Each structure stands twice: as C-alpha cells, then as structure tokens.
Amino acid sequence: MTVTxxxxxxxxCVLGTMLTRFLPFIVFSENRETPSFIQYxxxxxxxxxxGMLVIYCLxxxxxxxxxxxxxxxxSIAVTAMLHLWKRQMLLSIAGGTVCYMLLLHFVFI
Amino acid sequence: MxxxxxxxxxxxxxxxxxxxxxxxxxxxxxxxxxxxxxxxxMVMSLIIFGGSLEFVAVEMLLSPFAPVQVFIMTLLxxxxxxxxxxxxxxKFKGMGWKKYYLIFGMCDETFSINYTADIPEDVDRxxxxxxxxxxxxxxxxxxxxIGGLIGSHLHFNTEGISFVxxxxxxxxxxxxxxxxxxxxxxxxGLGVSAVCLIVFGPDSFMIPTMIAILSxxxxxxxxxxxxxxxxx
Numbered sequence: 001m002t003v004t005x006x007x008x009x010x011x012x013c014v015l016g017t018m019l020t021r022f023l024p025f026i027v028f029s030e031n032r033e034t035p036s037f038i039q040y041x042x043x044x045x046x047x048x049x050x051g052m053l054v055i056y057c058l059x060x061x062x063x064x065x066x067x068x069x070x071x072x073x074x075s076i077a078v079t080a081m082l083h084l085w086k087r088q089m090l091l092s093i094a095g096g097t098v099c100y101m102l103l104l105h106f107v108f109i
Numbered sequence: 110m111x112x113x114x115x116x117x118x119x120x121x122x123x124x125x126x127x128x129x130x131x132x133x134x135x136x137x138x139x140x141x142x143x144x145x146x147x148x149x150x151m152v153m154s155l156i157i158f159g160g161s162l163e164f165v166a167v168e169m170l171l172s173p174f175a176p177v178q179v180f181i182m183t184l185l186x187x188x189x190x191x192x193x194x195x196x197x198x199x200k201f202k203g204m205g206w207k208k209y210y211l212i213f214g215m216c217d218e219t220f221s222i223n224y225t226a227d228i229p230e231d232v233d234r235x236x237x238x239x240x241x242x243x244x245x246x247x248x249x250x251x252x253x254x255i256g257g258l259i260g261s262h263l264h265f266n267t268e269g270i271s272f273v274x275x276x277x278x279x280x281x282x283x284x285x286x287x288x289x290x291x292x293x294x295x296x297x298g299l300g301v302s303a304v305c306l307i308v309f310g311p312d313s314f315m316i317p318t319m320i321a322i323l324s325x326x327x328x329x330x331x332x333x334x335x336x337x338x339x340x341x
Contacts, residue, residue, distance in 0.1 A: 005174040012176055013166050014156050016183030017190070021212050024194030030202055038195065040330055041323070044294045046196045046224055048322050050282040051298025052189070053217060055318075057275040059311040072275070079276045083283050093124045096276035101269040 067108040075100035114232050118240035121226050122248070125218045128273040129248035132160055135271075136167075137256020143167055147257030154253035158246055159216055162186045163253075188316060193220040200224070204235045214242035216249075218274070221281045225288075290340075293333070297325050 001009070028034045034042075061069040079096030086092070137150040149170075153163055162183060169179050193215050200223070201208050211223070222245075223238045286295055305318040 001170065001174050006170055008176055009169055009174070009179050010153060010157070010166070012180045013153075013162055013169075013183050016180050017157055017159050017162060017187045018213065020184065020187040020190040021194060021215050024191060024198060025201070025208075025212055028198055034198060037327075037330070038198070040334065041326060042195050042198055044326055044333065045192055045322075047285050047289060047292070047294035048298030048301075048326070049189075049192050049196065050221065050278065050285050051295050051300075052302045052318060052322065053221070053278045054275070054282050055299060055302035055306055056189075056315070057278055059306055059314070071269075072272075075272060075276070076279050079279045080283060083280050087287075089280055089284075090120065090123055092280050093273060093276040096279070097127075097270065097273045100272040100276075104269040 071100055071103040071108050074103060110233070111236055114236040115240045117229060117232050118237050119244065121222050122241055122244045124273055124277045125222070125245050126248045128218070128271065128277065129160075129245065130252040131270045131273070133249050133252020134256035134260070136160070136163055137253045137258070138260030139164065139167055139256075140253075141257050141260035143171060145170070145257070147254060150253040150257035151250070154250045155246075158214055158249060159187060160249070185316060188319060189217075190215060190220075192319065193217075193224075196220075196224060200234075200238075204238075207235045207239045211238055211242055214246050216245065218277070219245045221278065225281050225284050291336070293329070294326070297322060297329075301325060 028038055058069070058072060061072050063069045075096045078099045079092050082095045083089070083092035133154065136154070137147070140150045141147065145167075150163075153166065157163055157166070165182065165186060169175075169182070194212070197211075197215070197220070201211055204211060215223075219242050222241050226237070226241070228234050228237045282295070286292060289295070301321045302314070302318045305314040305321060308314070309317050
C-alpha cells in the first residue's frame, strides 16, 4: 500500500465511524418532533444495549473449551455481588478485575 | 465552575483510564511491531476513536488496498453506535457546539457513562459529558501513542487487565437494572445477544442482534405502552 492508499483507508474508517455516530442526529434533528416510534425505541433501547455490551465483551469466551468461561463468570459474579452490596462503581470494577487477574495467574494457569 | 465539573466527571472515568491505557498500549504495540511509525496509532486513535475498529484497521493497512471492503467492514463493526445515537437524541438536545464533539467521541464506554451517570444537580450537564468524552479520548490517544513509541521495549505481566471493561459494563448494566421498574428490555438485550452469538458466532452476531432487538421491541410496543398507562 502506498501512503496515499493508507490515508484513504484510514479516512474511510473515520467516515464510516462518524456516519454511524452522527446519522441518528442528522435524521432526527432537534428542530422537528421525533417520531413517536423512535421516542419509544430511545426509551427502551438503553437497557437492551447494556445487556448487548456485556455479551459483546464475552463473545470470545468459549464455554466448551479451555477454562469453560469459569474465570469470566466467577469474576462477573464477584463484580455483581460487590456492586449490590456496596454500590460503589470503582470498588466493584476493581474487585472484579483483580479477581479475574488472580484467577488467571493462580488458578486457571 | 468548569474546573469543578471536571473534578466531578473524573472519578467516573477512572475504570476507563485503566482499560484504555491497557488496550491503547496494546494497540500501539501491535502497530509498532507491525512496522508502523508511532504517528499512525497517534493519529488514528485521535480521529477514529473506536477501539475494535482500530485493531482491525491494522490488518486492513497490511492487506492490499480495498476501499469498498474497508468501508463496509467499518460500517459493520461500528453499526452499534446507531443505537447510542437513538438513545442520546434527547440527552444531547440543546448542547450547542459541544454536541458535535459529544457525538464524535461517543464510543461504547463514553456512551455508557454519559447515559447512566447521576450528574449532580449543580453541575452543568453539557460540560460534564464533554469532560467524560474528552478524558476518555485523551486516555485512548495517550495509551496508543505511548504504545507506538516504546511498545517493543515494554515487558510486564498484565494478563487479564482488559477484564476491567467487562466489569465496567456489568456494573453499568446493574445500575440501569436497579434504576428501572421493569426489566423486560434488559432481558431482551441479554437473551437476544446470547442467542445470536450462539447462532451466528463471535465475528458476525452484532448486526443480527441489533435487527432482532429492534424487531422484538417493535413487536412489544403496544403491550409495553399499555402497561405504562395502567401503571400511571
């Protein structure tokens, strides 16, 4: 690839990304009333999206091979329990991550 | 006032600092060992600001020039941002010039924080979200640049630290769960994504997932809105 071709490639990555980020705001502008279906979607979508993101993070975990996803599921359980107990975002995230790292280093080697 | 807002926003971004520095360093190192100057991860982290695509872009830059394929691939990987925009239509209303930067910098993590954070009453919402976005942008940019500069000299055992991102999304999912009255949408998100992951595999399940989530929500609109009315 020449430098120009590299620049075009990177430029297309930027263009595609920005298209996906800006499109909803371009289609449903501030000045016009947002259609009621889109308002409904905007209201119910976020909870589904956060569920989707959790699964997205786990997409490369294979349940049937290797560690069977045990370190991931145990650490998620620790994260969730810490959070339900103390409801301190940083504590839950740090606790879950440390738990995962310890499991990888000492248990599931 | 503005400095105070920055101080309020910063704690929310600490987990992202850890995650982005680790992933950004890894990305910079990857570019470095693939033979690119540090200028590449530096510029790309600044103007693309989307982690998973940037990793894929390394492969694209090493392959023969294929602009159409690059563009389609980008749209497929980034399509989930459409959902973030739809969720943020209201929250970004009336943000003036900041709105453009907020949309530009709306990666998974920034969206999640800006959507769920309990922004204190006495703090300007626009500036709060602006700082969350800018801090995350800076973490990713600095991590990628440092990785690109000194990547090949770094040796330390950080296996598993990328789990910080998973833990963060679990916490955000829970926060949203604790805030809402009915969890139907959360179940749909988890269930549909899991089924699609099993059916379509890790590399191509996101588009079917998004279509399926929208379809299920569309089908459930009448019963859900009816329930809302009766609850009131």
